[in-house]
Each structure stands twice: as structure tokens, then as C-alpha cells.
Amino acid sequence: MSDTPLLDVxxxxxxxxxxxxxxxxxxxEDVSFTLRDGETLGIVGESGSxxxxxxxxxxxxxxxxxxIVAGAVRFEGEDLLNKPESEMRRIRGKRIAMILQDPMAxxxxxxxxxxxxxxxxxxHEGATRRGAWNRARELLGAVRIxxxxxxxxxxxxxxxxxxxxxxxxAIAISCGPRVLIADEPxxxxxxxxxxxxxxxxxxxxxxxxxxxxxxxxNLGIVARMCDAVAVMYAGRIVEAGxxxxxxxxxxxxYTRALIxxxxxxxxxxxxxxxxxxxxxxxxxxxxxxxxxxxxxxRLERCATEVPHDTAIATDHRTACWLHP
Amino acid sequence: xTPLLEARGLVKHFPVRSGLFGGSQKVVRxxxxxxxMIEPGTTLGLVGESGCGKTTxxxxxxxxxxxxxxxxxxxxxxxxxLDADGLRRYRKSVQAVFQDPFASLSPRMRVGSIIAEPxxxxxxxxxxxxxxxxxxxxxxxxxxxxSAQLFPHEFSGGQRQRIAIARALTLSPRLIVLDxxxxxxxxxxxxxxxxxxxxxxxxLGLAYLFIAHDLAAVAHMSQVIAVMYLxxxxxxxxxxxxxxxxxxxxxxxxxxxxxxxxxxxSRDEIVLAGDVPSPLDPPSGCRFHTRxxxxxxxxxxxxxxxxxxxxxxxxxxxxxPRVSL
Numbered sequence: 001m002s003d004t005p006l007l008d009v010x011x012x013x014x015x016x017x018x019x020x021x022x023x024x025x026x027x028x029e030d031v032s033f034t035l036r037d038g039e040t041l042g043i044v045g046e047s048g049s050x051x052x053x054x055x056x057x058x059x060x061x062x063x064x065x066x067x068i069v070a071g072a073v074r075f076e077g078e079d080l081l082n083k084p085e086s087e088m089r090r091i092r093g094k095r096i097a098m099i100l101q102d103p104m105a106x107x108x109x110x111x112x113x114x115x116x117x118x119x120x121x122x123x124h125e126g127a128t129r130r131g132a133w134n135r136a137r138e139l140l141g142a143v144r145i146x147x148x149x150x151x152x153x154x155x156x157x158x159x160x161x162x163x164x165x166x167x168x169x170a171i172a173i174s175c176g177p178r179v180l181i182a183d184e185p186x187x188x189x190x191x192x193x194x195x196x197x198x199x200x201x202x203x204x205x206x207x208x209x210x211x212x213x214x215x216x217x218n219l220g221i222v223a224r225m226c227d228a229v230a231v232m233y234a235g236r237i238v239e240a241g242x243x244x245x246x247x248x249x250x251x252x253x254y255t256r257a258l259i260x261x262x263x264x265x266x267x268x269x270x271x272x273x274x275x276x277x278x279x280x281x282x283x284x285x286x287x288x289x290x291x292x293x294x295x296x297x298r299l300e301r302c303a304t305e306v307p308h309d310t311a312i313a314t315d316h317r318t319a320c321w322l323h324p
Numbered sequence: 325x326t327p328l329l330e331a332r333g334l335v336k337h338f339p340v341r342s343g344l345f346g347g348s349q350k351v352v353r354x355x356x357x358x359x360x361m362i363e364p365g366t367t368l369g370l371v372g373e374s375g376c377g378k379t380t381x382x383x384x385x386x387x388x389x390x391x392x393x394x395x396x397x398x399x400x401x402x403x404x405x406l407d408a409d410g411l412r413r414y415r416k417s418v419q420a421v422f423q424d425p426f427a428s429l430s431p432r433m434r435v436g437s438i439i440a441e442p443x444x445x446x447x448x449x450x451x452x453x454x455x456x457x458x459x460x461x462x463x464x465x466x467x468x469x470x471s472a473q474l475f476p477h478e479f480s481g482g483q484r485q486r487i488a489i490a491r492a493l494t495l496s497p498r499l500i501v502l503d504x505x506x507x508x509x510x511x512x513x514x515x516x517x518x519x520x521x522x523x524x525x526x527x528l529g530l531a532y533l534f535i536a537h538d539l540a541a542v543a544h545m546s547q548v549i550a551v552m553y554l555x556x557x558x559x560x561x562x563x564x565x566x567x568x569x570x571x572x573x574x575x576x577x578x579x580x581x582x583x584x585x586x587x588x589x590s591r592d593e594i595v596l597a598g599d600v601p602s603p604l605d606p607p608s609g610c611r612f613h614t615r616x617x618x619x620x621x622x623x624x625x626x627x628x629x630x631x632x633x634x635x636x637x638x639x640x641x642x643x644x645p646r647v648s649l
Contacts, residue, residue, distance in 0.1 A: 046510040046511055046512055047510055146598075160599045162599055163599065190373035190374055190537065190600070191373060191537055191539070191578060191581045191582065192373060192578060192581045192595075192596045192600075193373075193599065193600075194581065194583075195580070195581035195593070195595055195596070196595055196596065196597075199593065217510070218511075219511070219585070220582075220583025220584055220585060223583065223584045223586055223587045223589070224583055224584055224587075243587045244587050244588070247586050247587055247588075257512070258512060259585075261512060261515035262511070262515075262585050263515075263518070263540040263541050263543070263544035263585075264540060264585040264586075265539060265540045265543055265567060265579070265585070271519055271522070272518055272519055272544070273515060274512075274515040274516040274519050275512040275513075275516070276516075278480040278481075278482055278483070278512075278513060279510055279512065294512075
């Protein structure tokens with residue numbers, strides 16, 4: 001059992017197709033990764049890199065214009081992409097849960113916190129109203145909300161941003177999922193509240209043996225939270241590996257530039273290494289390696305041929321012609 | 325040397341009506357007795373979480389809000405004593421760049437008109453002179469001259485922020501207020517803009533009031549840092565001193581909460597309990613005492629004053645010699 005990964009994604013490809021089918025945006029292209037029990041994987045990328053589309057593809061929650069064109073998402077050995085919708089509904093929220101960026105958008109303003117935290121229990125486990133309500137109170141305690149007995153009666157607007165996001169966390173863990181996908185969960189929070197939330201997620205992870213996928217643009221979150229990281233650029237994973245290796249010896253020029261471009265606390269303030277140009281438009285990607293127009297080390301073939309994955313070491317791979 | 329800008333005991337209260345028919349009146353103490361100085365050609369970094377009053381402070385400096393108390397001095401002159409002409413000169417010398425370049429540029433104006441607008445309203449220039457000045461600032465911020473013909477939507481976030489910076493530069497200001505200038509930008513673009521801002525500072529001798537919640541960026545950009553909490557400055561001083569050994573428990577927590585740039589950067593994790601209290605009803609005594617890990621009995625009674633500790637100013641009873649521990 002320990003040898004088969006909990007989640008095994010192979011060659012996942014998701015495209016957005018315009019209404020007439022004339023324009024295709026390659027949002028996610030040939031993405032593969034694995035997630036083991038209890039592991040935390042960070043998926044880092046800038047806006048338009050396809051990281052959110054990837055998250056939605058895993059749970060098949062894509063908007064109508066998106067198509068999963070190829071690949072497999074094996075969860076506990078079974079391909080989620082072949083499952084009927086009815087079975088997917090039993091997996092979402094129960095086996096694989098998700099936390100989104102904006103807690104105000106993921107909570108319903110018309111229902112109390114207790115109703116919303118209890119809802120997955122009633123849907124997935126057939127809990128009674130009273131049972132779900134009592135369990136909701138315990139869950140609020142688990143996500144460190146003070147006076148849970150009073151808070152269950154509150155509506156989302158009566159809570160602060162940090163508390164709302166903790167409620168969303170309580171909903172996510174309510175059915176004891178195996179995998180938690182968190183898409184930019186702390187972007188809307190203040191610095192000290194973000195630290196609170198991250199340490200809470202870590203606590204929950206330890207207590208419940210959760211595996212987590214952290215989708216973020218923030219390398220700092222990856223450094224603090226993750227065991228492994230996959231760096232996305234223009235829909236593809238350009239480098240993946242254990243966090244310490246990626247930060248210590250990044251192999252892809254994009255990863256290296258990204259790490260060097262961030263100001264570090266307590267370091268002499270010289271010039272930052274900037275990446276020239278801007279991230280490409282996903283609807284009009286450059287040929288060859290999508291990073292080649294911005295790459296300081298580009299070779300001739302970079303403009304024409306898409307680099308393939310090369311293993312640098314165990315678990316560490318990159319797609320770059322510098323490592324053919 | 326007189327500082328370029330000096331704020332003395334700045335106070336800004338916003339009245340809030342509450343209750344049926346606006347019966348009772350409460351006051352939000354957004355900025356409460358804040359003082360700082362900005363020397364010519366240097367950067368003051370203002371850090372704090374939402375609701376700490378950093379944006380209100382920026383608005384006071386930009387004269388977008390009238391202070392309830394205290395004064396701002398520019399070049400040694402109090403703004404309160406300036407006549408209309410003096411105020412116009414002040415407004416020309418102090419410009420701003422805001423967080424969201426998608427909101428701060430009019431979508432219906434060409435980039436050329438956006439950048440030239442401050443010149444058109446403030447200086448009588450011929451079309452030829454206007455064109456020269458326009459090309460000069462575009463060149464300064466690294467945009468091609470043909471950008472003037474285009475509309476903002478034709479540019480990416482980073483380029484739009486360059487346009488906003490160009491607009492701020494047209495009147496040759498001496499101080500630019502930068503309110504979260506890189507927060508809305510992609511990670512790979514932030515370094516470009518921070519580098520540009522530093523180059524411009526060196527080339528043009530600009531002073532910056534740099535407001536951000538990203539500590540590493542503030543530390544990178546500033547010579548002096550002021551940390552705000554609920555309308556008060558809790559710690560201020562030389563950036564390096566402050567970053568290497570923060571003294572106020574809030575500053576320490578803020579620095580501990582800042583995300584590491586490497587998985588091996590091990591910092592003590594100080595996780596603050598609770599949320600930032602409402603500025604409508606700030607805690608008595610030291611405003612941080614409700615969340616402070618080192619709180620003492622009299623912290624809820626006495627409000628600490630800024631006093632010099634280890635080469636920087638801290639407002640905390642921990643360092644008060646009169647308090648015997």
C-alpha cells in the first residue's frame with residue numbers, strides 16, 4: 001500500500017475551447033505528479049500558469065468551456081476521470097476536499113456557520129440535523145475558534161476574514177478527507193493571521209494524516225509548508241522535486257530566477273535578480289519551451305523544440321534543454 | 325539638514341454614526357499620534373496589517389484627508405500655514421503610485437494623455453515641450469516611446485505599474501508615496517519594479533514613503549522603518565537595526581510570521597492568538613496587549629510611549645526602566 005501513491009496524476013492535459021471551437025487555450029499541458037499519504041506538495045506558478053485549472057481538473061469542477069483532453073488522475077488506484085458524475089459527488093468534499101482563496105465567496109451569506117459546517121456531514125454521512133450541528137461545534141473548536149457554541153449561530157458577515165477562512169477549513173475537514181487541495185488559501189489574509197492559519201493547517205494535517213496540495217504563487221509558503229514542490233510555467237511543470245533540493249540547487253532557469261528575485265529578510269539590499277519580460281498569454285504561447293523568450297540561458301533549440309522531463313536525481317526532474 | 329517631510333503627532337479620527345437615526349456617534353482612531361521624518365533621497369517603510377492606519381497616513385501626506393490633529397512639515401514649512409500657491413507647489417512635489425494599476429489608470433485615455441495630464445494641468449507647455457517631457461519619462465521607466473499611442477488595456481500589470489510611475493514622475497516630484505506598489509503584480513515582475521524604483525531614486529534623488537505588508541520588500545527598499553499597529557507607531561528606527569533585532573513583541577511576531585525565503589531559514593514561530601481588534605474600540609492601555617505573548621498586568625492600563633531602546637524607538641513597557649520586573 002505504501003508503494004502506490006495516494007494520488008497519481010499522469011499526463012493531465014486541460015484545454016479551454018472557445019464557443020466555435022476555433023481558439024484553444026492550453027491551460028494545463030501534460031502534467032504528471034504523485035502525492036503520497038501525509039505528504040504536502042506545493043504547486044507554484046504565476047497568474048496564467050494553469051495552477052488553478054490543474055486543481056479544478058483533479059476534482060472535475062471545470063467550467064463548461066474547459067475540456068480534459070488527455071491523462072489520468074488515479075486516486076487510491078482508481079482513475080477519477082472515468083468515474084460517473086454520481087460517484088465524483090461522493091468523492092468531492094468527502095475523500096478530497098478543497099479550500100479556495102476567498103472565504104467570503106465560498107461561504108453562503110444566508111446560512112449560519114453551523115449549517116454550513118454541518119452540511120457535508122448531512123450530505124455524505126446522512127447525519128441528523130442535530131448530530132451535524134453538534135459535530136459542527138466540535139469542528140469549530142478544532143479550527144481554534146473561540147466560543148464555538150456561540151459562533152455556530154453566526155452568519156459569515158459577523159466574522160473576521162481569518163475566522164471565515166478557518167470556517168472554510170472546518171468544512172473541508174468535516175468528513176475526514178484523505179487529500180486537501182488548498183488554492184491560495186491565505187492570499188486574502190494579513191501576515192499574522194496567515195501565520196495562524198498555516199500553523200492550524202499543519203496541526204490538522206498531523207492530527208488527521210491528511211495529504212495536502214498547496215497551490216500558491218508564494219515561494220515562502222512552499223518553503224514553510226511543503227515537502228515537495230512542482231513549479232509551473234505556461235501550463236507545464238518545468239521542475240519538480242523535494243523542497244530543499246529545489247531551493248538549494250534549482251536546475252531550471254525559471255525556478256532559479258524566481259527564487260533569486262525575492263527579497264530576503266536580513267540580507268544586504270543589493271539589486272534583485274529580475275526576470276525580464278512578462279509571463280506569456282496562455283492563449284498564444286511561444287513555440288518550443290514557453291520560457292525561452294525570457295530565459296537568460298536559452299539555446300537555439302529552445303525556440304523550436306519542447307524540452308522533455310529529465311531526471312536530475314531521485315524525485316528531482318526538470319524540463320529544460322540545459323539538461324537534455 | 326532639515327528633513328524633507330516631517331509628521332508631528334498626526335491624528336486622524338473618522339466619526340461613525342451608529343444606532344437608529346445615527347443617534348450615537350463613535351470615532352475610528354485610524355491614525356493616533358503618529359510622528360516620522362523622511363530625509364531627502366531616502367525611503368521610509370511603513371509596515372502593518374490591515375486597519376493599522378498606514379493607508380490613512382499616506383492619504384494625510386497626500387492631502388487627500390485633513391488631519392484631526394498634528395501637523396505635516398515639508399522642507400521645514402508647516403502645510404497648515406501654506407497659501408493656495410504653496411499648496412499647489414506641495415502637491416506637485418509629492419506624487420503617488422497605488423497598488424492596483426488596473427484601477428488607477430483611466431481605460432479611455434491613451435497612455436500619452438495619462439502621463440501628460442499632470443503637466444497639462446500644472447505647467448503651461450508647448451506641444452513640442454510636452455512631447456519631449458513625455459518621451460523622457462517613458463524612457464526613465466523603460467517603456468518604448470510608441471507606448472504613448474496605446475491604451476492601458478494593451479499593457480500587462482507590470483507595464484501598467486511603469487505607466488503609473490511615469491505619471492508620478494512627470495512633475496519632477498521630490499517625494500513619492502508608494503502604497504503597496506508591487507502587491508498586485510506577478511512574482512516574476514515584482515523584482516523588475518522594485519529595481520526600477522531604486523534606480524529612479526538614485527538617479528533623481530527621490531524620497532519614498534513605501535507602504536507595504538510584505539516585510540522583506542519593505543526591508544529591502546527602506547533606510548528607516550516604522551511599524552504600525554491600530555493607528556500607533558509601535559517601533560521605528562534604522563531598517564537594518566530593526567530587522568536584525570526587532571524589540572517590540574508585535575514587530576517580533578510580524579517578523580516571525582513573515583514567510584521564509586528558504587526552507588532552512590528557521591525562525592522562531594511566534595503565532596499570535598486572535599484577530600486585530602476593531603479600531604472603533606481599541607483596547608485600553610497598550611493596544612497590542614490583547615494579543616501580546618509578553619503581556620504584563622499594567623499593559624492594559626498604561627499606554628507605553630515611544631522611547632529609545634538599542635538605537636531605535638519602541639513603545640513597550642518591557643523596556644521601561646521604571647517598571648521593575
